[in-house]
Amino acid sequence: MSASANRSAPPPAALPLAGAAAIRAAVDAAVTGAPGGPPWEYARLVLAAIGRAGGLRACLSQDAEDGSEGLALDGLRTLIQRLAVRAPSGVTLAACVQAALFIPLMAELADGAQRRVLDEVLDGEAVASVAISDAGIAGSDPAAMATTLRRSGDDWILNGAKDWVTGACIASYVLVCARTGAEDRHFSNFSLVLVPVGLPGVTIRPRDTAVMRHAGLGSVRFTEVRLPYRALVGRQGRGLAYFLRYVATERLAGGFWATAIGRDQVRRTAAWLRRRDVAGGSLWDNPAVRRQLAEAAIGVRLIEALTEDILRQRATAPPPTGDTAALKAAVGPWLTSALGTCVQLHGADGLTTQGGLFQLLADARAFGIAGGTTETMLELVAQSELVLGDPGAEAVDAPEHGKESHGQSVR
Numbered sequence: 001m002s003a004s005a006n007r008s009a010p011p012p013a014a015l016p017l018a019g020a021a022a023i024r025a026a027v028d029a030a031v032t033g034a035p036g037g038p039p040w041e042y043a044r045l046v047l048a049a050i051g052r053a054g055g056l057r058a059c060l061s062q063d064a065e066d067g068s069e070g071l072a073l074d075g076l077r078t079l080i081q082r083l084a085v086r087a088p089s090g091v092t093l094a095a096c097v098q099a100a101l102f103i104p105l106m107a108e109l110a111d112g113a114q115r116r117v118l119d120e121v122l123d124g125e126a127v128a129s130v131a132i133s134d135a136g137i138a139g140s141d142p143a144a145m146a147t148t149l150r151r152s153g154d155d156w157i158l159n160g161a162k163d164w165v166t167g168a169c170i171a172s173y174v175l176v177c178a179r180t181g182a183e184d185r186h187f188s189n190f191s192l193v194l195v196p197v198g199l200p201g202v203t204i205r206p207r208d209t210a211v212m213r214h215a216g217l218g219s220v221r222f223t224e225v226r227l228p229y230r231a232l233v234g235r236q237g238r239g240l241a242y243f244l245r246y247v248a249t250e251r252l253a254g255g256f257w258a259t260a261i262g263r264d265q266v267r268r269t270a271a272w273l274r275r276r277d278v279a280g281g282s283l284w285d286n287p288a289v290r291r292q293l294a295e296a297a298i299g300v301r302l303i304e305a306l307t308e309d310i311l312r313q314r315a316t317a318p319p320p321t322g323d324t325a326a327l328k329a330a331v332g333p334w335l336t337s338a339l340g341t342c343v344q345l346h347g348a349d350g351l352t353t354q355g356g357l358f359q360l361l362a363d364a365r366a367f368g369i370a371g372g373t374t375e376t377m378l379e380l381v382a383q384s385e386l387v388l389g390d391p392g393a394e395a396v397d398a399p400e401h402g403k404e405s406h407g408q409s410v411r
C-alpha cells in the first residue's frame with residue numbers, strides 16, 4: 001500500500017443525491033415495525049426490506065470505461081451511517097457483511113448461477129454470510145485453517161466447522177474459505193466456495209454471545225457436504241487473497257459506523273448533561289465534565305478524518321488495505337473510550353438496559369475483534385510504509401552530529 005497514494009488526486013465524484021436519498025429512504029422504511037422471535041429475525045426483516053426498496057442496488061456504481069459494476073464507497077457510507085443510528089448494532093453488523101464484503105466480492109468474482117445468488121442478496125430475497133474463522137482455531141491465524149474442500153470426481157466435498165459467523169442464523173448462503181491445497185501454511189492453499197445452507201451435511205446453531213445479539217451469529221458445521229465444481233468462487237488457491245483484498249472494505253465500513261455512533265452518542269450525552277440538574281445548575285456547567293466530553297468528541301473526529309481521507313483516495317471498493325488496517329486499529333480503542341466516557345457521564349442512567357448505551361459500549365468491544373483484532377491490525381501497520389517509510393524512496397543519510405539538517409527527513 002501507499003499511505004500517501006493518490007492524496008493529491010481530485011476527490012472522486014460524490015454519489016448522486018438520488019442514490020444517497022434512495023438508500024436513506026430504504027433504511028428508514030426498513031427499520032420500522034416490532035419484530036417477534038429471536039433478535040436476529042429483526043435483521044432478516046430489515047435486510048429484506050432494504051433490498052426490496054432498492055437500497056442495496058443503490059450502493060452500486062458502474063465503471064464509466066468498462067461498464068463493470070462495483071460498490072460505491074459513498075453509498076456504503078450512507079447505508080452504514082443511517083443504520084448505525086436507527087437500528088441495533090447487530091443489524092448494522094449483518095448489513096456490513098452483506099454490503100461491504102459479500103456484495104463487492106461477488107460483484108467482481110461471481111459468474112453464471114453465482115450471479116443469480118448475488119442478485120437475490122441485492123434484492124433482499126436472501127442473506128449471505130462469509131465464513132473464514134475455523135472453530136477451535138485462533139481466528140488471528142487463518143493459515144492454520146483445518147476446514148477442507150477436496151475433489152471427488154466432478155464435485156467438491158466440504159468438511160469442517162466455522163465459528164462466529166455473522167448472519168449464519170438468517171443466511172441462505174455461506175461463502176466459505178477452505179483448504180484446497182497442501183497441509184502447510186502457504187497462502188495459495190485456500191479457496192472460496194459458495195454453499196447453500198439447505199444442503200445435506202450443513203448444520204447451523206446460534207452462538208452464545210453477549211454482544212451484537214441481532215447479528216444472528218452462528219456456528220456452522222460441514223459434514224461431507226457435496227458441492228458442484230461451479231460452486232468455487234474465483235480461482236482455486238486465491239481464497240485468502242480475495243478475502244484480504246475485500247475485508248478492507250468492511251474495515252472502512254467500521255470507520256463509517258464508529259463515526260456515526262460516536263458522534264450521535266457524544267451529542268446525546270451533551271444534551272443529557274445540559275438537562276441534568278446539580279447544585280442549582282446543570283452538569284454541563286462543570287468545565288471538567290465538558291472537557292471529558294470534548295476529548296471523546298476529538299477521538300471520534302480523528303476516526304472520521306482518517307475514514308474520509310481513505311474515501312478521498314478511492315470511489316469504489318476495495319479501498320487501500322494499509323490505511324484501512326490503520327483505521328481498524330484505531331477504531332476499537334477510540335470508540336470504546338468515547339462510549340465509555342458517555343456511559344460514565346450518564347451516571348447510573350448509563351447502566352440501564354432500556355437506554356441501550358451500556359449495550360452499545362459492550363457491542364463496541366467487537367470493533368477490536370471481529371474481522372481482525374486490534375493487535376493484528378497494529379502488526380500490519382508496523383510492517384507498512386506508515387512505519388517503515390517508502391521502500392522505493394532513496395535513503396537520505398542522517399545528518400552528521402553538529403551539522404545543520406536543513407529540515408531533511410527520511411521519507
Ligand SMILES: Cc1cc2nc3c(=O)[nH]c(=O)nc-3n(C[C@H](O)[C@H](O)[C@H](O)COP(=O)(O)OP(=O)(O)OC[C@H]3O[C@@H](n4cnc5c(N)ncnc54)[C@H](O)[C@@H]3O)c2cc1C
Nearest residue numbers: 130131132133138139140164165166366370371372373375
Ligand atoms: C461480533 C463478531 C462477528 C464476527 N463475524 C465473523 C464472520 O462473519 N465471519 C468469520 O469468519 N469470523 C467472524 N468473527 C470472528 C473474528 O474474525 C475472530 O474473532 C477474529 O479474527 C479473532 O480471532 P479469535 O477470536 O479466535 O481470537 P484469537 O486469534 O484467539 O486471539 C485472541 C486474542 O489474542 C490477542 N492476539 C491475537 N493475535 C495477536 C498478535 N499477533 N499480537 C498480539 N496479540 C494478539 C488479541 O488480544 C486477541 O483478541 C466474528 C467475531 C465477532 C466477535
